[in-house]
Amino acid sequence: MHYIAKTARGGPSVSWSSSMQQQPSSSPSDPWDQVPAILARIQPPTIPARDFRLDVFGAVGDGVKDCTEAFRAAIAAASEADGGRIVVPAGDWLTGPIHLRSNIELHVAEGATVRFRTDAEAYLPMVLTRWEGVELYNYSPLIYAFECENVAITGSGTLDGQGSNDTWWKWRDKVKFGWQPGTPQQKPARLMLFILGEHDVPVEARRFGEGYWLRPNMIQPYRCRNILIEGVTIRNSPMWHIHCVLSQNITIRKVTVIGHGPETDGANPESCRDVLIEDCYFDTGDDCIAIKSGRNGDGRRINVPSENIIVRNCVMRDGHGAIVIGSELTGGVRNVFAENLEMDSRNLDRALRIKTNSHRGGLVENIHMRNSVVKSLGGEVVQVNLDYEEGDTGKFTPIVRHIHVDNLVSQGGKIGLQLKAYERSPVQDVRITNCRFDGVEQPFELRHTQDLHLANVTINGITYNGEPEA
Known part of the structure; x- marks a missing residue:
C-alpha cells in the first residue's frame, strides 16, 4: 500500500512519521477551528x-x-x-x-x-x-x-x-x-x-x-x-x-x-x-479511551505519533480514565479534541489524564476538552503525571504543552488539578476555563508548571483566576 514503507529492520513507518520534537508548535487562535478539516478527511x-x-x-x-x-x-x-x-x-x-x-x-x-x-x-x-x-x-x-x-x-x-x-x-x-x-x-x-x-x-x-x-x-x-x-x-x-x-x-x-x-x-x-x-x-x-504511540526504544524505532483524534458524545462509566494519553506515547500525541462527554462512576478514576516518564519520553501537545460533565469520580479530575511507573529514571525527557479544558463540571474526587512534571521540563501552557470542580478533597497538586492559566474556575466554592499557588 502506498502509504506504508518498510524500515531496514523490518518495522513499519507511515508517511506522516517524523520527530515531533523537531517540529515548531503552531495553533490557530481557536484550536477547535481545526476540527472541520479533520472531520472532512x-x-x-x-x-x-x-x-x-x-x-x-x-x-x-x-x-x-x-x-x-x-x-x-x-x-x-x-x-x-x-x-x-x-x-x-x-x-x-x-x-x-x-x-x-x-x-x-x-x-x-x-x-x-x-x-x-x-x-x-x-x-x-x-x-x-x-x-x-x-x-x-x-x-x-x-x-x-x-x-x-x-x-x-x-x-x-x-x-x-x-x-x-x-x-x-x-x-x-x-x-x-x-x-x-x-x-x-x-x-x-x-x-x-x-x-x-x-x-x-x-x-x-x-x-x-x-x-x-x-x-x-x-x-x-x-x-x-x-x-x-x-x-x-x-x-x-x-x-x-x-x-x-x-x-x-x-x-x-x-x-x-x-x-x-x-x-x-x-x-x-x-x-x-x-x-x-x-x-x-x-x-x-x-482506560475507556487511551491514545498511544509506542513504548520506549521500540516506540522511537517506529516513531509515528497519534494525531488528529476527535472524541465526542460518549458516555464513560467504570475505568481508570475517561480520556487518557499514554502511557505508551513515545512517538508522541497531538491534536486531540474531546467534547460533550458524560462521566459517572466512583470507579472512574480520572476525566483527563496524561501519563508518561523519562523512559517513554514523547511530546504531547494540543489536547483539548470542553463541554463535559463528571457526575461522580474517584481520583483526579485533570491529571498530568510525568512520574508514571518508572518515574524520572530514564534519558528521554517528555514534553507536555498546550492543554486546554473548558466548561468541565465535576463532582467528587481526590484532586481537582494535578500537574506533576520535572524542573527541566515543566508542563507548559495549561488553560482551565469556565470549570467547576465540587467535592474534591484537594483543589491542586502542582509541581513544575509554566504558564498555568485559570479563568472562572470554581473549586469547592472558591473561584480562581490567574495562577494558583503551588
Missing part, C-alpha cells in the same frame, strides 16, 4: 453491496459448532468477488480468529452473538502485532486486519471475547483475576519483550505465542486505512478491546464496550491519524 469505507451469509458456508449458530472455517470461507469468497459484506444472522456463533481483508465488512445482525473460543492454540499461527507498545509476533487478535483498505465491523449484534477469571484474564499475575501462585502468568514474557525492544532485536526474532501467556487484543486493524466500527456491542476482551495500530481514517461510532478484566481498555488508537470516536458507551476495567 474521516470518511467511511466503501464496501461493495454484496452479501455473503455465514450460514451458507456451513456455519451453525448453536453456540457449539466451531464456525472458524465458515468465516474463512465466506471472507475468501467475498475477497475473490472484490469485496462485500459477511452477514452473521441471529444466533450464537462460536469461532476462532477472524481475519478481515480489504473491502470486507463483518456485519453482526440483531440477535447475533459471535462468541470467540478461549483455547489459546486457536489463535495460532502467530501474526505481527503490537503489545503494550512493542512489536512482536504473538497470538492473533480475535479480529485482525493487516495492511488492508476499506474494512468495517457493523451491526447491532454482539462480539463476545469470553474473557473471564477462568480463561484469558487469569494469565495476569493477580489473584483477583483468577491467577494462582504456581500457574502461568504473563509477567516474565512481558519483561522479556520489553528487553528485546530496548535492545533493538529484529521484530522477526520476537516470537512469543504458546507458552508465553501474552493475551491477545480483541479488534486490531494493523497498518490499515479507511476503517469503520459501528453499532456493535463488544464484551470481555482478553485485553484491549479496540486497538487500531499504524492506521488512518478511522470511525468508531455507536459502539458499546463492556469488560472488567485486567487491561480491558475500551478504545486504544496507537500511532493513528484522523480518528473519530463518537456516540459510544464505555464501561471498562481500565
Whole structure:
C-alpha cells in the first residue's frame, strides 16, 4: 500500500512519521477551528453491496459448532468477488480468529452473538502485532486486519471475547483475576519483550505465542486505512478491546464496550491519524479511551505519533480514565479534541489524564476538552503525571504543552488539578476555563508548571483566576 514503507529492520513507518520534537508548535487562535478539516478527511469505507451469509458456508449458530472455517470461507469468497459484506444472522456463533481483508465488512445482525473460543492454540499461527507498545509476533487478535483498505465491523449484534477469571484474564499475575501462585502468568514474557525492544532485536526474532501467556487484543486493524466500527456491542476482551495500530481514517461510532478484566481498555488508537470516536458507551476495567504511540526504544524505532483524534458524545462509566494519553506515547500525541462527554462512576478514576516518564519520553501537545460533565469520580479530575511507573529514571525527557479544558463540571474526587512534571521540563501552557470542580478533597497538586492559566474556575466554592499557588 502506498502509504506504508518498510524500515531496514523490518518495522513499519507511515508517511506522516517524523520527530515531533523537531517540529515548531503552531495553533490557530481557536484550536477547535481545526476540527472541520479533520472531520472532512474521516470518511467511511466503501464496501461493495454484496452479501455473503455465514450460514451458507456451513456455519451453525448453536453456540457449539466451531464456525472458524465458515468465516474463512465466506471472507475468501467475498475477497475473490472484490469485496462485500459477511452477514452473521441471529444466533450464537462460536469461532476462532477472524481475519478481515480489504473491502470486507463483518456485519453482526440483531440477535447475533459471535462468541470467540478461549483455547489459546486457536489463535495460532502467530501474526505481527503490537503489545503494550512493542512489536512482536504473538497470538492473533480475535479480529485482525493487516495492511488492508476499506474494512468495517457493523451491526447491532454482539462480539463476545469470553474473557473471564477462568480463561484469558487469569494469565495476569493477580489473584483477583483468577491467577494462582504456581500457574502461568504473563509477567516474565512481558519483561522479556520489553528487553528485546530496548535492545533493538529484529521484530522477526520476537516470537512469543504458546507458552508465553501474552493475551491477545480483541479488534486490531494493523497498518490499515479507511476503517469503520459501528453499532456493535463488544464484551470481555482478553485485553484491549479496540486497538487500531499504524492506521488512518478511522470511525468508531455507536459502539458499546463492556469488560472488567485486567487491561480491558475500551478504545486504544496507537500511532493513528484522523480518528473519530463518537456516540459510544464505555464501561471498562481500565482506560475507556487511551491514545498511544509506542513504548520506549521500540516506540522511537517506529516513531509515528497519534494525531488528529476527535472524541465526542460518549458516555464513560467504570475505568481508570475517561480520556487518557499514554502511557505508551513515545512517538508522541497531538491534536486531540474531546467534547460533550458524560462521566459517572466512583470507579472512574480520572476525566483527563496524561501519563508518561523519562523512559517513554514523547511530546504531547494540543489536547483539548470542553463541554463535559463528571457526575461522580474517584481520583483526579485533570491529571498530568510525568512520574508514571518508572518515574524520572530514564534519558528521554517528555514534553507536555498546550492543554486546554473548558466548561468541565465535576463532582467528587481526590484532586481537582494535578500537574506533576520535572524542573527541566515543566508542563507548559495549561488553560482551565469556565470549570467547576465540587467535592474534591484537594483543589491542586502542582509541581513544575509554566504558564498555568485559570479563568472562572470554581473549586469547592472558591473561584480562581490567574495562577494558583503551588
